[in-house]
Amino acid sequence: MTEQEKQTTQSPAASAVSRRDFLGALASAGGAALALAALEQFAADPQVALAACEEQIVQSTLQTGQSSADWKALDVLERMRLELLRALQKPQGERRWVMVIDLRKCVGCHACTIGCVAENKLPPGVVYRPVIEEEFGTYPNVARRFIPRPCMQCENPPCVPVCPVRATFTNAEGIVEMDYERCIGCRYCLTACPYSARVSDFGFTYTEELPVIQGLLGTQTADDYERVPNFEYGKQYAREGRASPVGNARKCHFCQHRILEGVLPACVTTCIGRATFFGDANDPESLVAELIASPNVLRLREELGTEPRVYYLK
Amino acid sequence: MAQIASTEQRPRFRLRLTDLFWIGGILALLIGATGMLDRLRFGLAPAAIGSYVPWGLWVGFYDYLVWLEVGSLLLFSGLVYLADDHSLAKIKPLVLFTGFVVLLMALILVAMDLGHFERFWHVFVYADFGSMITWMVWLHTAYLILLTVELVLALRGKGKGLLKALGIVSLPLGLMLILVSGSIFGVVAARPLWNTSNLPLMFFISALAAGASLLLLLVCLFWADKQSDEFARLTRRLSRIAGWLTLGGAFIAGVIAFTILYQGGGNPQRAAALQLILSGPFWWSFWIVHILLGVIVPAVIYFLFYKNRLLLTLGAALSTITFVAVTLNIVIPVLATPELEGLAEAFQHQKLSLDYVPNLNEWLVVTFVFGFGALLYGLGLRFLPVLPKRTQE
Numbered sequence: 001m002t003e004q005e006k007q008t009t010q011s012p013a014a015s016a017v018s019r020r021d022f023l024g025a026l027a028s029a030g031g032a033a034l035a036l037a038a039l040e041q042f043a044a045d046p047q048v049a050l051a052a053c054e055e056q057i058v059q060s061t062l063q064t065g066q067s068s069a070d071w072k073a074l075d076v077l078e079r080m081r082l083e084l085l086r087a088l089q090k091p092q093g094e095r096r097w098v099m100v101i102d103l104r105k106c107v108g109c110h111a112c113t114i115g116c117v118a119e120n121k122l123p124p125g126v127v128y129r130p131v132i133e134e135e136f137g138t139y140p141n142v143a144r145r146f147i148p149r150p151c152m153q154c155e156n157p158p159c160v161p162v163c164p165v166r167a168t169f170t171n172a173e174g175i176v177e178m179d180y181e182r183c184i185g186c187r188y189c190l191t192a193c194p195y196s197a198r199v200s201d202f203g204f205t206y207t208e209e210l211p212v213i214q215g216l217l218g219t220q221t222a223d224d225y226e227r228v229p230n231f232e233y234g235k236q237y238a239r240e241g242r243a244s245p246v247g248n249a250r251k252c253h254f255c256q257h258r259i260l261e262g263v264l265p266a267c268v269t270t271c272i273g274r275a276t277f278f279g280d281a282n283d284p285e286s287l288v289a290e291l292i293a294s295p296n297v298l299r300l301r302e303e304l305g306t307e308p309r310v311y312y313l314k
Numbered sequence: 315m316a317q318i319a320s321t322e323q324r325p326r327f328r329l330r331l332t333d334l335f336w337i338g339g340i341l342a343l344l345i346g347a348t349g350m351l352d353r354l355r356f357g358l359a360p361a362a363i364g365s366y367v368p369w370g371l372w373v374g375f376y377d378y379l380v381w382l383e384v385g386s387l388l389l390f391s392g393l394v395y396l397a398d399d400h401s402l403a404k405i406k407p408l409v410l411f412t413g414f415v416v417l418l419m420a421l422i423l424v425a426m427d428l429g430h431f432e433r434f435w436h437v438f439v440y441a442d443f444g445s446m447i448t449w450m451v452w453l454h455t456a457y458l459i460l461l462t463v464e465l466v467l468a469l470r471g472k473g474k475g476l477l478k479a480l481g482i483v484s485l486p487l488g489l490m491l492i493l494v495s496g497s498i499f500g501v502v503a504a505r506p507l508w509n510t511s512n513l514p515l516m517f518f519i520s521a522l523a524a525g526a527s528l529l530l531l532l533v534c535l536f537w538a539d540k541q542s543d544e545f546a547r548l549t550r551r552l553s554r555i556a557g558w559l560t561l562g563g564a565f566i567a568g569v570i571a572f573t574i575l576y577q578g579g580g581n582p583q584r585a586a587a588l589q590l591i592l593s594g595p596f597w598w599s600f601w602i603v604h605i606l607l608g609v610i611v612p613a614v615i616y617f618l619f620y621k622n623r624l625l626l627t628l629g630a631a632l633s634t635i636t637f638v639a640v641t642l643n644i645v646i647p648v649l650a651t652p653e654l655e656g657l658a659e660a661f662q663h664q665k666l667s668l669d670y671v672p673n674l675n676e677w678l679v680v681t682f683v684f685g686f687g688a689l690l691y692g693l694g695l696r697f698l699p700v701l702p703k704r705t706q707e
């Protein structure tokens with residue numbers, strides 16, 4: 001393997017972080033504590049939070065004997081969180097959120113799918129990020145590949161112009177949003193999406209046909225949980241009768257409600273293999289900007305000219 | 315004396331053959347009521363459509379009804395106002411009333427397909443004219459208004475000049491409507507079999523063919539004097555038009571299919587969708603229902619047995635009814651072809667499947683809508699002056 005090939009088959013983060021560095025940083029700064037503190041501060045004052053977060057990371061890297069310029073050598077989640085906070089300091093129109101999925105790292109655990117379902121309180125039959133399992137090759141040279149498929153947040157989204165009531169649109173940050181109250185449920189956007197990334201909410205619940213039993217694991221408790229509102233698009237949508245989002249088209253929105261609070265999308269934080277990356281591609285220092293400049297990057301169905309904002313590393 | 319008084323008080327009610335429409339309509343309404351109630355109560359959950367096959371039986375029937383409605387009215391207005399066919403003009407109220415009922419059925423059926431049909435007015439308030447559905451709704455509304463005015467004028471026997479003007483206006487309007495209904499599918503780049511400039515034109519030819527068969531059926535069923543030369547001339551003319559349109563449409567579709575499948579097909583997704591139509595689980599709906607019963611049998615009758623009134627009626631009825639197989643085959647197999655291999659197996663749920671077969675609920679809703687249409691049609695035939703009267707030759 002040539003030196004160049006070695007570089008392309010290893011993500012920058014992976015190549016930069018040694019096990020010793022990672023453990024040292026984790027021990028000195030306390031990754032979880034750092035994250036929680038940063039979040040609390042971000043809610044109060046984003047700029048102060050960003051400065052504090054940067055300082056803590058710099059200190060932690062210094063303690064492990066690295067230079068201050070090596071703060072990138074932390075776990076990718078820490079780095080992406082920092083970059084997210086930094087991106088949020090910019091005007092909305094100057095951010096370009098992208099997602100990068102490293103197919104070599106994905107083990108097909110479906111944690112991202114479940115994390116998304118839990119985060120967005122998705123009912124039965126609604127999924128934003130399924131993981132496609134693909135088997136290829138001929139025996140004895142056979143391999144499997146797992147392809148998570150969120151919404152591609154296309155720069156030229158075919159689902160947007162077909163909507164008869166402008167209920168779906170691209171926001172200033174490039175995320176394709178839904179206006180549940182306006183959507184009439186014609187499902188034209190579902191037919192127009194080349195990635196089948198849109199689904200319809202048919203109004204199912206997990207508990208509707210279960211016996212009613214009081215108690216911790218009974219229907220009542222489960223039902224109460226199921227009716228806790230989600231926070232999609234910064235609003236609260238409780239599951240009540242046939243009210244929206246029942247009857248609407250639904251889709252992945254990169255957990256926009258989390259992003260705006262300085263938290264990474266649920267699928268990113270739940271990925272056990274650190275195979276999903278998220279950030280602002282307009283920031284040349286960001287991890288995602290580095291990753292999408294790799295020669296082994298690809299996007300699904302590029303021939304359609306949709307310009308997806310989800311990149312895959314092969 | 316008492317007997318005479320009693321007959322004067324009680325108007326005599328005799329069943330006519332046309333009463334079969336409203337009787338059948340009531341029966342269909344009763345049969346379909348449970349499905350319609352389920353639809354209204356539980357939304358789209360009881361239907362077999364899902365997220366990967368989001369349009370199914372109802373959209374297929376909707377397009378079929380649009381073909382019948384617009385096709386028959388386009389052809390009628392063209393023959394009467396542009397080709398001065400005075401014979402056909404005698405069934406103007408009947409044709410307009412038929413189109414009106416079919417239009418209402420189409421609108422009810424497509425409303426049932428909406429996740430939030432109570433928000434239909436959003437299409438007028440928040441309209442985006444970049445969407446073909448917006449055009450479809452606006453044009454359909456304009457067409458409904460135009461048709462209603464035409465029908466009222468025709469039933470009252472007044473405003474012949476205005477009626478003619480409206481009839482001529484209905485030509486470009488109907489043409490746009492049918493092209494837009496084809497473009498709804500034609501502009502979807504994600505579905506290669508739909509995404510061709512041919513599709514709106516195929517919709518136009520098919521709508522005219524279906525409309526010609528419907529007109530022929532109306533003439534065969536309701537013409538006052540079926541022994542007259544005028545009837546013979548009219549049926550001969552209409553059967554030729556219907557026959558050539560049907561064969562022409564089938565020929566063009568065959569040429570398109572050949573180019574798609576040649577050498578295995580240049581576009582695998584498009585070829586797969588077409589193969590699903592030709593040799594998938596519902597191959598019989600294409601080969602037997604559409605090609606045999608909808609094209610070959612009617613064409614043979616139209617060209618060889620057009621003098622046999624019974625056979626001609628049968629041929630026109632077969633062609634009119636079986637056109638639904640065409641629209642269903644346009645809508646469903648394309649959606650049932652995977653966009654990303656393996657996606658349907660990635661997350662299991664009945665609504666995340668590519669295996670679509672219309673279920674009882676969907677058929678019951680269709681039955682209800684057809685029951686409504688038949689009831690309205692039967693009542694119209696009985697109480698409105700829509701049937702052509704016998705003229706002295």
